[in-house]
Structure formats: structure tokens, C-alpha cells
Amino acid sequence: xxxxxxxxxxxxxxxxxxxxxxxxxxxxxxxxxxxxxxxxxxxxxxxxxxxxxxxxxxxxxxxxxxxxxxxxxxxxxxxxxxxxxxxxxxxxxxxxxxxxxxxxxxxxxxxxxxxxxxxxxxxxxxxxxxxx
Amino acid sequence: xxxxxxxxxxxxxxxxxxxxxxxxxxxxxxxxxxxxxxxxxxxxxxxxxxxxxxxxxxxxxxxxxxxxxxxxxxxxxxxxxxxxxxxxxxxxxxxxxxxxxxxxxxxxxxxxxxxxxxxxxxxxxxxxxxxxxxxxxxxxxxxxxxxxxxxxxxxxxxxxxxxxxxxxxxxxxxxxxxxxxxxxxxxxxxxxxxxxxxxxxxxxxxxxxxxxxxxxxxxxxxxxxxxxxxxxxxxxxxxxxxxxxxxxxxxxxxxxxxxxxxxxxxxxxxxxxxxxxxxxxxxxxxxxxxxxxxxxxxxxxxxxxxxxxxxxxxxxxxxxxxxxxxxxxxxxxxxxxxxxxxxxxxxxxxxxxxxxxxxxxxxxxxxxxxxxxxxxxxxxxxxxxxxxxxxxxxxxxxxxxxxxxxxxxxxxxxxxxxxxxxxxxxxxxxxxxxxxxxxxxxxxxxxxxxxxxxxxxxxxxxxxxxxxxxxxxxxxxxxxxxxxxxxxxxxxxxxxxxxxxxxxxxxxxxxxxxxxxxxxxxxxxxxxxxxxxxxxxxxxxxxxxxxxxxxxxxxxxxxxxxxxxxxxxxxxxxxxxxxxxxxxxxxxxxxxxxxxxxxxxxxxxxxxxxxxxxxxxxxxxxxxxxxxxxxxxxxxxxxxxxxxxxxxxxxxxxxxxxxxxxxxxxxxxxxxxxxxxxxxxxxxxxxxxxxxxxxxxxxxxxxxxxxxxxxxxxxxxxxxxxxxxxxxxxxxxxxxxxxxx
Numbered sequence: 001x002x003x004x005x006x007x008x009x010x011x012x013x014x015x016x017x018x019x020x021x022x023x024x025x026x027x028x029x030x031x032x033x034x035x036x037x038x039x040x041x042x043x044x045x046x047x048x049x050x051x052x053x054x055x056x057x058x059x060x061x062x063x064x065x066x067x068x069x070x071x072x073x074x075x076x077x078x079x080x081x082x083x084x085x086x087x088x089x090x091x092x093x094x095x096x097x098x099x100x101x102x103x104x105x106x107x108x109x110x111x112x113x114x115x116x117x118x119x120x121x122x123x124x125x126x127x128x129x130x131x132x
Numbered sequence: 133x134x135x136x137x138x139x140x141x142x143x144x145x146x147x148x149x150x151x152x153x154x155x156x157x158x159x160x161x162x163x164x165x166x167x168x169x170x171x172x173x174x175x176x177x178x179x180x181x182x183x184x185x186x187x188x189x190x191x192x193x194x195x196x197x198x199x200x201x202x203x204x205x206x207x208x209x210x211x212x213x214x215x216x217x218x219x220x221x222x223x224x225x226x227x228x229x230x231x232x233x234x235x236x237x238x239x240x241x242x243x244x245x246x247x248x249x250x251x252x253x254x255x256x257x258x259x260x261x262x263x264x265x266x267x268x269x270x271x272x273x274x275x276x277x278x279x280x281x282x283x284x285x286x287x288x289x290x291x292x293x294x295x296x297x298x299x300x301x302x303x304x305x306x307x308x309x310x311x312x313x314x315x316x317x318x319x320x321x322x323x324x325x326x327x328x329x330x331x332x333x334x335x336x337x338x339x340x341x342x343x344x345x346x347x348x349x350x351x352x353x354x355x356x357x358x359x360x361x362x363x364x365x366x367x368x369x370x371x372x373x374x375x376x377x378x379x380x381x382x383x384x385x386x387x388x389x390x391x392x393x394x395x396x397x398x399x400x401x402x403x404x405x406x407x408x409x410x411x412x413x414x415x416x417x418x419x420x421x422x423x424x425x426x427x428x429x430x431x432x433x434x435x436x437x438x439x440x441x442x443x444x445x446x447x448x449x450x451x452x453x454x455x456x457x458x459x460x461x462x463x464x465x466x467x468x469x470x471x472x473x474x475x476x477x478x479x480x481x482x483x484x485x486x487x488x489x490x491x492x493x494x495x496x497x498x499x500x501x502x503x504x505x506x507x508x509x510x511x512x513x514x515x516x517x518x519x520x521x522x523x524x525x526x527x528x529x530x531x532x533x534x535x536x537x538x539x540x541x542x543x544x545x546x547x548x549x550x551x552x553x554x555x556x557x558x559x560x561x562x563x564x565x566x567x568x569x570x571x572x573x574x575x576x577x578x579x580x581x582x583x584x585x586x587x588x589x590x591x592x593x594x595x596x597x598x599x600x601x602x603x604x605x606x607x608x609x610x611x612x613x614x615x616x617x618x619x620x621x622x623x624x625x626x627x628x629x630x631x632x633x634x635x636x637x638x639x640x641x642x643x644x645x646x647x648x649x650x651x652x653x654x655x656x657x658x659x660x661x662x663x664x665x666x667x668x669x670x671x672x673x674x675x676x677x678x679x680x681x682x683x684x685x686x687x688x689x690x691x692x693x694x695x696x697x698x699x700x701x702x703x704x705x706x707x708x709x710x711x712x713x714x715x716x717x718x719x720x721x722x723x724x725x726x727x728x729x730x731x732x733x734x735x736x737x738x739x740x741x742x743x744x745x746x747x748x749x750x751x752x753x754x755x756x757x758x759x760x761x762x763x764x765x766x767x768x769x770x771x772x773x774x775x776x777x778x779x780x781x782x783x784x785x786x787x788x789x790x791x792x793x794x795x796x797x798x799x800x801x802x803x804x805x806x807x808x809x810x811x812x813x814x815x816x817x818x819x820x821x822x823x824x825x826x827x828x829x830x831x832x833x834x835x836x837x838x839x840x841x842x843x844x845x846x847x848x849x850x851x852x853x854x855x856x857x858x859x860x861x862x863x864x865x866x867x868x869x870x871x872x873x
Contacts, residue, residue, distance in 0.1 A: 048181075064230075070556050
């Protein structure tokens with residue numbers, strides 16, 4: 001028990017760090033572009049999320065993709081690509097019933113876009129095969 | 133002599149065995165979970181993008197709730213914001229959600245009026261197309277101890293704080309081995325000299341031993357145990373490890389009924405910042421609290437707190453850990469606590485609903501201890517707007533009509549609001565009553581109230597199979613038999629026209645025409661429609677069904693309307709998105725699941741019909757209440773004005789408002805007077821959710837020109853008032869107008 005009463009190690013205490021003084025800087029501002037000139041802002045923002053969703057899908061991350069795509073959908077419900085990718089994500093999760101529902105909506109919203117419609121119809125065929 | 137030696141050996145062996153026993157207890161306790169961490173519930177994150185219209189008041193309120201602090205210079209540290217005219221510079225916090233981790237960075241947001249003109253990263257000068265702001269903590273699931281704690285690592289603790297805690301509590305911590313005889317003697321001397329207990333001789337390790345393993349009783353036996361446990365702990369753990377446990381364990385006062393534990397939480401509670409950013413003065417204040425957290429609290433006694441802080445500073449100086457100049461400057465500085473809002477549930481009705489949705493395998497004990505993060509769909513800005521709109525709206529009604537006033541709080545006029553995103557079923561806000569502290573009954577999820585005319589859209593939807601929006605319906609008074617008694621529906625406001633078009637009858641909420649339609653379509657078919665739309669409450673195929681004379685759960689009514697706004701697909705109301713454990717592992721993730729109930733064509737026609745309610749019908753007052761964007765909706769009023777409803781929606785957002793008394797007293801007003809103004813006020817405060825867009829016409833819906841009087845195909849140059857109407861392609865009128873041939 002004697003060692004209890006013996007004092008030993010030295011204390012290492014780093015020196016206090018000096019704070020840099022606060023500097024007042026007036027913000028320099030870029031001239032803003034009127035939002036109207038930039039197109040539909042919700043659509044543009046939604047497309048960013050759609051793209052995030054697509055990247056997640058390419059990485060095989062279905063849940064993350066669905067989360068991003070659901071938000072994209074809330075922002076801009078008429079963006080048909082969201083429905084297409086949501087269908088893909090549910091296919092990745094092996095939920096064919098949900099994939100079918102989203103594919104149906106994708107067809108509804110992408111009926112005017114030839115290239116995308118082709119993709120949607122291909123997807124539909126894939127889903128049908130899975131149903132069999 | 134031999135006996136003494138034997139006795140000594142026995143005592144030593146006994147002591148050694150006892151210490152070994154204590155070591156196993158310590159090991160067991162420390163290798164398992166050290167602290168109960170309450171699970172935290174988070175709102176959804178906030179998205180910002182150029183062109184977005186923002187309610188700046190709610191936006192800045194949210195930033196402050198997220199612990200962003202205004203500074204009067206360019207933000208240099210995470211969590212700082214600097215506002216100047218239309219420019220907001222902010223240094224974002226780091227944040228983690230189930231799908232991403234993001235390091236904070238500085239951004240500049242430029243506003244043009246209430247719109248975001250641009251978002252730019254200040255470090256890279258790149259434009260940011262979409263910016264996600266971290267979710268807000270809306271609730272903690274506490275255990276019985278009601279402890280709140282943020283764990284910090286010893287590496288995060290700034291040197292000032294280490295100095296301050298050691299100077300205040302145990303300056304020889306790194307020199308002794310759990311028990312400090314020099315400290316004990318010094319305390320003894322001080323106490324004898326002053327004739328009272330002025331100083332304790334306990335080391336940090338002893339304090340920890342006492343807090344963790346012993347009761348607060350003051351006996352020699354307990355003191356001896358404390359002594360042995362402290363020594364055992366020092367043998368088993370590194371000094372820094374013990375210091376870290378101490379800093380995370382120690383009690384730092386009360387935030388209402390919640391106990392603040394650990395330096396991490398204390399740093400936020402007293403100074404609104406993480407420990408890393410505490411100044412010398414703040415560190416000394418916090419260290420000074422350990423002696424008596426409530427006695428020296430800057431919130432309770434600022435003067436005493438300052439004296440204690442200065443005493444700690446003096447101790448630090450005496451140890452030569454700070455200079456005289458540092459001490460003098462700091463002693464002169466005031467104690468400036470950050471201020472706090474007493475802990476209260478935000479969105480309490482939503483939280484109750486969420487708790488009911490959590491998987492059954494999370495027991496209340498687990499929620500109170502496992503430190504889970506629960507991510508939800510709640511938008512705190514929408515929630516605040518809903519609560520305020522409801523309170524203001526109900527107060528307005530009471531002011532306008534003294535008959536609605538009640539002296540007893542629990543009998544007061546009530547109301548409820550749910551706001552959803554119709555495409556995904558995300559619940560953005562839920563106000564289940566006027567004041568949760570008075571009534572926890574959730575009128576959105578638990579109430580069963582008659583929907584009145586708010587149910588009529590489902591009658592007209594059923595009718596769309598046989599009729600068209602231009603079909604003529606009879607509004608002649610008729611008598612029906614209900615339960616062997618005669619029943620004659622009546623209109624609240626008399627309708628002068630004889631015969632109404634399908635669209636007009638719904639827009640004007642004509643009771644006679646609606647019952648006539650229901651009888652022709654068949655009441656059983658209407659019941660089937662209701663079942664398809666998942667109304668769970670019982671309903672009988674009686675004529676009064678058409679007028680909503682049965683009970684519904686408001687949440688189910690809102691969900692049913694979502695179907696119209698979502699191309700005929702019904703989303704499940706979603707409140708919880710994910711549950712994540714302490715290490716960031718996703719334990720549970722919920723997604724929107726959809727099911728098609730009606731064709732997109734029928735949904736589109738319903739949207740158009742309900743748009744007429746707003747443009748030409750019972751909800752047309754929305755226009756002069758400042759709602760300039762396209763809205764579909766329906767008012768509802770029940771017998772004797774017991775319930776007042778308005779359900780309104782756009783492609784982006786849906787809100788249901790109910791007003792009534794719990795005891796079914798009359799609210800003396802129709803839905804358009806009692807509920808609709810609340811809806812209008814709510815929507816006006818949420819510009820970020822109202823894009824002004826309308827539904828896209830799906831294939832299978834066509835437009836034709838019809839005679840407004842007959843509802844049949846218009847004869848060119850003969851029908852005096854031809855008009856455009858939309859039809860399901862398979863249900864287009866083929867007959868020409870018989871009136872103007």
C-alpha cells in the first residue's frame with residue numbers, strides 16, 4: 001500500500017492555444033441571377049436528387065437510392081425519371097409488385113419522351129418476366 | 133509476533149481477494165455499456181436550392197434550433213452565421229444521416245426578396261445546386277433517470293478545460309494513484325482551521341468510484357470501499373481513460389426535469405457550443421459547477437457562479453497553467469450563458485404517433501438506453517406553421533363568436549391539422565389538438581368524427597363509372613326511408629337551379645343532388661369505394677352515407693384524398709424513415725409503398741372537380757384569403773355544425789383541417805368559415821411547398837365541348853353556352869344536345 005503515498009509521474013500540460021482576433025469582413029456578393037431565368041427551380045433541384053438516386057442504384061444501394069428518389073418525387077412529382085428509377089430500385093430489392101406500380105407511373109409520365117418510353121417499356125417487359 | 137504476522141497475512145490475502153472481486157465488478161461495469169443513452173428523434177433534413185421561395189422567419193428559427201449562432205463577422209467556425217441585408221453566410225455543421233455523412237463547409241446564400249437567388253460554397257466558390265441542412269432533434273426517449281448526455285473523447289477536450297477541471301477538483305490527478313494522501317491532509321487542515329467542511333479530499337477517481345458503484349451515504353465503510361475501488365480502477369485503467377470517463381459521467385445540473393451529465397452536454401447547455409470551442413472563461417465556469425451544479429449555475433445565481441469561476445481561475449493561475457494576464461483578463465469578463473429553452477416535446481402528437489409506429493422490438497427501456505437515432509419525415513417549419521395557424525384560427529373563432537368560449541381548458545374549442553406530401557405519404561406535420569399539455573388525445577389519429585360533405589368526393593368518384601362531369605343530377609327534394617323512418621335531405625344554403633351538373637353539384641356541395649346520385653349509383657358501391665380507400669370505421673349503406681353521416685379517422689380521410697393527388701395511387705402515411713444505432717448501422721428503413729386504387733384518369737377528373745370547389749364552389753373564399761395558386765379541396769360540415777372540415781391539396785402538399793368540440797357541441801360555423809381560413813393561413817406560410825403547378829393530364833382523359841344546359845355534346849352555333857369539359861375517354865358523351873337541335 002505504500003506506493004499509494006508515493007507521488008510519481010510528471011504532468012504534461014500543453015500550452016494554451018492563442019485565438020486569432022476576429023476580423024470584420026463585409027461580404028462580397030456575386031450578382032444573383034433571377035430564379036425565373038434559371039428554369040423551374042424545383043425541377044432543377046429534383047433532378048439533382050434523381051441523379052443522386054441513379055448513382056446509388058449504380059452502386060447497388062437500393063435503400064439509399066429510394067430515399068433520394070422519394071425526396072426528388074416530393075420536389076417535382078411530374079419528373080417521370082424518378083418513377084423509372086424507383087421501379088429499378090424496387091427490382092433491386094426483389095419487390096416486383098412495387099416495381100410494377102412505379103413502372104406504371106413511369107409510363108404515365110414519360111409517354112411523351114420516346115427514348116425514355118422505350119426504357120420504361122423494356123423495364124415493363126423485365127417485370128412481366130419476373131411475374132411469370 | 134507470529135500471531136500478528138499470520139493476522140497480517142490473512143488480512144492482506146483477504147484484502148487482495150476483495151480487491152480482485154471489486155476489479156471483476158469494475159471490469160464488468162466498464163466493459164459493458166457505460167451509460168444509458170437516450171434515443172434521439174430527428175426531423176427530416178431541410179433542402180435549399182436556388183429559386184426556392186422561403187419563409188425567412190421560419191427558416192431562421194430553424195437555424196437557431198439547429199444551434200447556428202449569429203456572429204458579427206465572417207463565420208469561421210462550424211455553426212456560425214452572419215447575416216447582412218440579403219446575404220447569409222453560414223458555416224455548416226457536420227452531419228450524418230442514414231445515407232450520408234457530410235463535413236461542414238462555409239456557404240453563402242443570397243436572397244432576392246423571399247427567394248434564394250444563389251448558393252455558393254465559400255471555400256471552393258462553386259455554385260451549390262441543392263443544399264441539405266441537417267435534421268433537427270425533436271425528442272429524446274428518456275429512461276427513468278432522465279439523463280441527457282453527449283459523449284466526448286479525451287482528445288476533444290481543450291487544454292483549458294483540462295486545466296480548469298483539475299484545478300477545481302483534483303490538481304494532483306496525474307500524480308497520485310487513485311487516493312491522494314496529500315490532498316486528504318490538506319483538506320483536513322483546511323477544515324480544522326475553519327471549523328467547518330470547506331474542502332473534500334476525494335480525488336477524481338474516488339468521485340468516479342462513488343458515482344458509479346456506491347450510494348451517497350456518508351459512512352466509514354462506504355468511504356473504505358470507495359478507497360479500494362479507486363485504487364483498483366487506477367490499477368486497471370490509464371489516467372486519461374479514467375479522466376475521460378469522469379468527464380462524461382459527472383453531473384452538471386438540471387434542464388427542467390432533465391439531468392445534464394457529462395462535459396459534452398454541459399458545454400451545449402451552458403454555452404451552446406461543443407467542448408472544443410470553450411474559452412478559458414467558459415471552461416472555468418463549467419469546472420466550477422462540479423462542486424455544486426445547481427448552487428453555482430449561471431442560470432440560477434450568476435453572481436455566485438462568477439465568484440466560483442474566478443476562484444477556479446485563481447487555482448489554475450496558482451498552478452502556473454495560465455499567465456497572470458490571462459487570469460486578470462478572464463476574471464474581468466462576464467459569465468454569458470447561451471440560454472436555453474426548457475425541454476419540451478416538439479411535435480408531441482407526431483411523436484406519440486411515431487412511437488406507436490416503432491417496431492415492437494424497441495422496448496421503452498431500449499429506446500431510453502441504446503442511443504438510437506430515429507429519422508422521421510417531420511418538417512419542423514411546417515409543424516410550427518401548423519401549430520400556429522391552428523391556435524390563431526381557433527382563437528379567432530372564439531373571438532368572433534363568444535358562444536364558442538369555454539372557461540375550462542379541457543372543454544375548449546379544439547382543432548387538428550395533418551400535412552402530408554401526397555405522392556409519398558410523408559407526414560410533414562401533425563397537430564392533434566390545441567394544447568398537448570392539456571389534452572394528449574390525438575384528434576388526427578384517434579378521433580372518430582363525421583366527415584360530412586368532406587366525404588362527398590368518394591360518392592362522386594363512384595359515380596364517375598356511370599356518369600360524367602357534365603351529367604345532370606336531380607336536386608329536387610325527395611324523401612328516403614332510413615331505418616323505417618322518413619328522411620329528407622336538405623341543403624344548408626338553398627340552391628336555386630333545378631338540376632345541377634355533376635361538377636356543379638360537387639362544387640356547391642349540394643346535398644339533394646349528392647343523395648340522388650348515391651341512390652342511383654348504389655349505396656353498396658359507395659361503401660365498397662370507401663373500403664377500397666381503406667376507411668376502417670364501419671359504415672352502413674344508408675342514404676345519409678352520401679352526406680358523410682358516419683365516423684372516420686381524420687388520418688384516413690387525409691390518406692384517401694392523397695390518392696386523388698397521386699394519380700390514383702394511395703401512399704401509406706409515413707412518419708419514420710430509418711432507425712440507426714450508435715455506430716451508424718441502419719437497423720430499420722422504411723420506404724413509401726404504393727398501391728393503385730383508381731385509374732390516373734379518374735384521379736385527374738376528381739382533381740379537376742375538386743378544383744371547381746375552390747374556383748366556383750364552397751371554398752372560393754380561398755382566393756380572397758390570398759391563395760393564388762391552383763388548389764383542389766373540399767369543405768365539410770356536419771349536422772348542427774358539430775364538425776368543420778377543409779381538405780385542400782396541390783400536387784406538392786395536402787393538408788386537412790378539422791375544427792370541433794370534443795363533446796360534439798356546435799361550432800356554429802361551416803367548414804368554409806371555421807376550417808378553411810386555418811388552411812389558408814397555413815399554406816401562406818409555406819411558400820417552399822407551393823410550386824403553383826397543377827396535375828398533368830394523363831392518357832385516357834379527353835376534352836370535349838358540351839352544352840352547359842344539357843351536358844350533352846354541344847351543337848355548333850345552336851347551344852347558347854357551350855363549354856369545355858373533361859371526360860374519361862371510355863365515357864365521352866356521344867349524344868348531341870337535345871335542347872338546342
